[in-house]
Amino acid sequence: MNAYRLSLCSGFACFIMTSTSIAQGQYTWNHDVAWIDQGWWLGGEGFWQQPVGLTQWQNALAIASEAFDSDGNSEPMVWRVEADGQTSALPMPSFDSLEIELKHIRDDAAGNLWALANGIGMDLGENKGLSSEWMQLKWSENVGSEPEVTWLSFGSPFQSVLGWAEPTTTSNSAGLAVGYVLDPCCFHKEMPALALMDESGGTQSGFGTGGTLIVDLSDSSVSDTLGIDNGLNRHEVGGYYNCAAAGPNGSWYAAGAYSNAYHYELLLAKHLANGELDPEFGTEGWVHLNLSPGQNHSAKSIAVQEGTIAVILEHETTDELAAGWNQITFDFNGAPLSMQTLEFDESWSSNGLLYLPNADVVGIGTNPNEGMQGTYLIDVFSNDLSNIQLTTDEAWDSQWLHALGVYHEGWERLVAVGQWENGASDRPLLATRWSASISQTVFESSAVSQNISMPFPNPAVAGGLLNVPDIAEATGNNHWSLVDQTGRVIALEWLESSKQICLPATLSPGHYFLVHASRTRHWQLMIH
Numbered sequence: 001m002n003a004y005r006l007s008l009c010s011g012f013a014c015f016i017m018t019s020t021s022i023a024q025g026q027y028t029w030n031h032d033v034a035w036i037d038q039g040w041w042l043g044g045e046g047f048w049q050q051p052v053g054l055t056q057w058q059n060a061l062a063i064a065s066e067a068f069d070s071d072g073n074s075e076p077m078v079w080r081v082e083a084d085g086q087t088s089a090l091p092m093p094s095f096d097s098l099e100i101e102l103k104h105i106r107d108d109a110a111g112n113l114w115a116l117a118n119g120i121g122m123d124l125g126e127n128k129g130l131s132s133e134w135m136q137l138k139w140s141e142n143v144g145s146e147p148e149v150t151w152l153s154f155g156s157p158f159q160s161v162l163g164w165a166e167p168t169t170t171s172n173s174a175g176l177a178v179g180y181v182l183d184p185c186c187f188h189k190e191m192p193a194l195a196l197m198d199e200s201g202g203t204q205s206g207f208g209t210g211g212t213l214i215v216d217l218s219d220s221s222v223s224d225t226l227g228i229d230n231g232l233n234r235h236e237v238g239g240y241y242n243c244a245a246a247g248p249n250g251s252w253y254a255a256g257a258y259s260n261a262y263h264y265e266l267l268l269a270k271h272l273a274n275g276e277l278d279p280e281f282g283t284e285g286w287v288h289l290n291l292s293p294g295q296n297h298s299a300k301s302i303a304v305q306e307g308t309i310a311v312i313l314e315h316e317t318t319d320e321l322a323a324g325w326n327q328i329t330f331d332f333n334g335a336p337l338s339m340q341t342l343e344f345d346e347s348w349s350s351n352g353l354l355y356l357p358n359a360d361v362v363g364i365g366t367n368p369n370e371g372m373q374g375t376y377l378i379d380v381f382s383n384d385l386s387n388i389q390l391t392t393d394e395a396w397d398s399q400w401l402h403a404l405g406v407y408h409e410g411w412e413r414l415v416a417v418g419q420w421e422n423g424a425s426d427r428p429l430l431a432t433r434w435s436a437s438i439s440q441t442v443f444e445s446s447a448v449s450q451n452i453s454m455p456f457p458n459p460a461v462a463g464g465l466l467n468v469p470d471i472a473e474a475t476g477n478n479h480w481s482l483v484d485q486t487g488r489v490i491a492l493e494w495l496e497s498s499k500q501i502c503l504p505a506t507l508s509p510g511h512y513f514l515v516h517a518s519r520t521r522h523w524q525l526m527i528h
Helices: 368-373
Strands: 003-009 012-017 027-031 040-043 048-057 060-068 077-081 087-089 098-107 113-123 129-139 148-152 159-165 175-182 190-197 212-214 238-246 252-259 264-271 286-289 297-305 308-315 324-331 336-343 349-355 361-366 375-379 387-390 399-408 413-421 429-438 450-453 465-467 479-483 489-494 500-502 510-516 522-527
Touching (some): 027 387, 048 399, 048 413, 060 429, 113 159, 129 159, 175 252, 190 252, 190 264, 264 308, 297 349, 297 361, 308 349, 324 361, 375 399
Parallel strands (some): 048 098, 159 238, 190 238
Antiparallel strands (some): 003 012, 012 450, 027 429, 048 060, 077 087, 098 113, 129 148, 159 175, 190 212, 238 252, 252 297, 324 336, 349 361, 361 375, 375 387, 399 413, 465 500, 479 489, 479 510, 510 522
């Protein structure tokens, strides 16, 4: 496992791989082998299960799972697990020609359990096609009763909820739901959508229009990394929000993907307390980064801590984005600070975030090739992605996949729930838990020592700005040349205080070379 960090600060990029270090931590985790069957809980046999959400519910644990029977039919399930392992499956509503797709689960102060889901239907009538609406399910303390169901539509035939953000302790809202809406006038165009919810399950006034908001990313003031400008047809630009986090003064940071009909790339936006995009953040309220040209990449999770935003990536494995945990950090103005990678093999999955008792946020991911010992906690706000492997004393055979985590305050235990792959036709849920003890060496990081610099963004756009590394020699020489593939110098640029080059607007698409005056640094640069 290798960890490295790409710093994107003060308008330039430098790639820093730190040496091996041990970060000081507060907790170490001890496998609770006294729980249930030598420390393990098993549920949902006979189905292909995958957990989508965990939460403490009163003094129990609630688990939401997308499940499929042997015929491939969707059978979403919500479980209540008591401290002693006693388990009950909560009743789910049933609808004709409607599939429920669970996305998130949470509890509230009144003891209710809420699930966010999509109600996906097939219309076989005159206007036949697929439809989807956001839905909420609410179970009271009586777990034997069917949940109350409420619906939320943005006016499109198809809208999909993807994530949820908890509010700050001073907020009077229940939280923020995020996802996307398909533009009714052009069904392939995705538009990010948000809904600020109150404690009763309704939308909260003062945010957007009656508590809901749709974002049109085809704002002509924001140019695209592939050179798409104001003249582009609005139907070619879209995106979605996959996750969000509460910010200062009632604001929200939402992250997901920006789409320009070529690929998905990372999107981060800031919404003020009234729902409007913050014009002081990024460009007109949002930022998008093309981190791996031509390949899909988006936000998986987001966290905010002490003036820094960490966005965890979901991506295809490429030369630019290695297999493993990848994240970008930003400041509160939307400027990228660093890109960090903790490398694993191709089977790795970055699964989400959880909060520890000291309010620190950590990531959780799984490396199935390490069997039942392949679950890691990652300190997302450390400089070197410090991490710890959650080991188990009594390991079951085969692999544990897609593990999610939650710290259960009532149990005083860290609980992880994943999918157990044991070679059978079904894949049930498998859970275990750990108790905490004080330690001075909790999180570890493995890395190599090396320093490399690079220009950013690459590919770049003719007429656009290119951030260059600050490698001026003792003489102060920070002179760069742009050279074509024949060796002909296209442009010269002297940099005295700025760390940006304005590329000629007349450049033709293709490959060029950026060469430093010292001839000790040169890079291939692609122009779209």
